[in-house]
Amino acid sequence: GQQLNQSPQSMFIQEGEDVSMNCTSSSIFNTWLWYKQDPGEGPVLLIALYKAGELTSNGRLTAQFGITRKDSFLNISASIPSDVGIYFCAGQLVETSGSRLTFGEGTQLTVNP
Amino acid sequence: ETGVTQTPRHLVMGMTNKKSLKCEQHLGHNAMYWYKQSAKKPLELMFVYSLEERVENNSVPSRFSPECPNSSHLFLHLHTLQPEDSALYLCASSQENLLAGRDNEQFFGPGTRLTVL
Numbered sequence: 001g002q003q004l005n006q007s008p009q010s011m012f013i014q015e016g017e018d019v020s021m022n023c024t025s026s027s028i029f030n031t032w033l034w035y036k037q038d039p040g041e042g043p044v045l046l047i048a049l050y051k052a053g054e055l056t057s058n059g060r061l062t063a064q065f066g067i068t069r070k071d072s073f074l075n076i077s078a079s080i081p082s083d084v085g086i087y088f089c090a091g092q093l094v095e096t097s098g099s100r101l102t103f104g105e106g107t108q109l110t111v112n113p
Numbered sequence: 114e115t116g117v118t119q120t121p122r123h124l125v126m127g128m129t130n131k132k133s134l135k136c137e138q139h140l141g142h143n144a145m146y147w148y149k150q151s152a153k154k155p156l157e158l159m160f161v162y163s164l165e166e167r168v169e170n171n172s173v174p175s176r177f178s179p180e181c182p183n184s185s186h187l188f189l190h191l192h193t194l195q196p197e198d199s200a201l202y203l204c205a206s207s208q209e210n211l212l213a214g215r216d217n218e219q220f221f222g223p224g225t226r227l228t229v230l
Contacts, residue, residue, distance in 0.1 A: 003155060033218055042117075042203050042221035043156075050215045088156075092217060098163070099144055099207040099217040105155045 006089050006104030014112050019076040021087060021107040028069035029091035033101070034061075037086045046087075047074070079111050115139055117222035119204050125228045126194065134189040134225045136204030145187040146219065147179060148203040156203065162187060163209055194229045201226050 006023045013019060023032075031050055035043035047058050049065035049072060056063055062075045072091075076083055089104040117138045126132050138145060147159040161169035162181040176198075178190040187204055205219040 030214060031217065035221075040201075040224070040226065042119075042205075042224045045218055045220060048215075048218050090219075094211055094214050094217055098211060099209045099219060100158070100161070100169075101219055103156050 004089055004091060004102055004104040006107060008107060009105065010108040010110070012110045012112065013079055015079060015081060017079055019079055019083070019109060020073060021089075022071060022073040023089035023091075023104045024071045025091055025102070026070070027093070029093050029102075030069065031092035031094065032063070032065050032072040033090040033092070034063050034072070034074045035088045035090065037088065037106075039085070043088055076109075079109075081111050081113050084109055084111050117204060117206055117220055119202075119222035119225050121225060122223065123226045123228075125230065126191070127230050128194060128196070130194075131190070131192040133191065134202055134204075134227075136187040136189075136222055138185055138187075138204075138206035138220075138222075140206055140208070140220060142206040142208045142220075143184055144207045144209045145181060145184075146205040146207075147187065147189050148205065150201040150203055150224070152200075160189075191227075194227075196229050199227055199229045 004023045004025050034046045037043040047063040052069050053067050054065040060077045086106040086108050088106045090101040120135045144163045149157045159173045160179045165181050176193050180188040201224045203224045204222040207219040
């Protein structure tokens with residue numbers, strides 16, 4: 001099925017650094033979601049974006065819905081060790097696919113204390 | 114219990130065994146999903162149930178058999194699995210509201226780590 005291009009695939013950073021990751025698609029979405037998955041657990045929803053250009057924050061996390069509706073980015077500021085995990089982007093086009101999600105391949109984040 | 118729960122959390126089975134995975138959602142949602150997550154691969158959608166009707170089956174082998182007896186419960190029955198079926202199996206639920214165009218997010222359970230010997 002369709003996939004999103006998510007980059008980078010992995011990141012190794014020092015505690016306190018800022019992180020940025022993004023997703024691009026060849027087709028438009030009307031919802032972008034960002035999830036985090038800890039080892040051995042299911043993905044947890046971090047941020048939902050519903051409108052092109054929307055910028056939304058959740059604590060140290062900030063995500064934006066691209067103007068073209070084909071991309072989104074997630075920033076994490078002042079990283080801490082518990083930010084370690086895999087971050088997934090996901091797109092929805094509700095009018096044609098309902099709640100179905102198209103997932104990116106994930107960004108593995110490692111934070112060194 | 115809140116959110117989406119899955120049992121068991123870990124399962125080891127032989128290729129000739131029959132087992133079932135259970136998912137329960139406490140969110141009042143009307144759609145439920147099974148995903149397979151293998152190492153180094155994106156999440157693979159297996160089955161979708163909307164209002165207890167199976168609406169999607171993504172070419173999943175018949176050794177996986179889903180069942181949705183009501184809007185809160187979803188099962189995945191397993192029989193004669195292969196070692197390559199070892200993976201994390203995730204259940205998710207959502208409230209499908211096509212008219213709203215938003216708030217259709219999927220919420221995931223913690224998964225069942227399945228190992229087939």
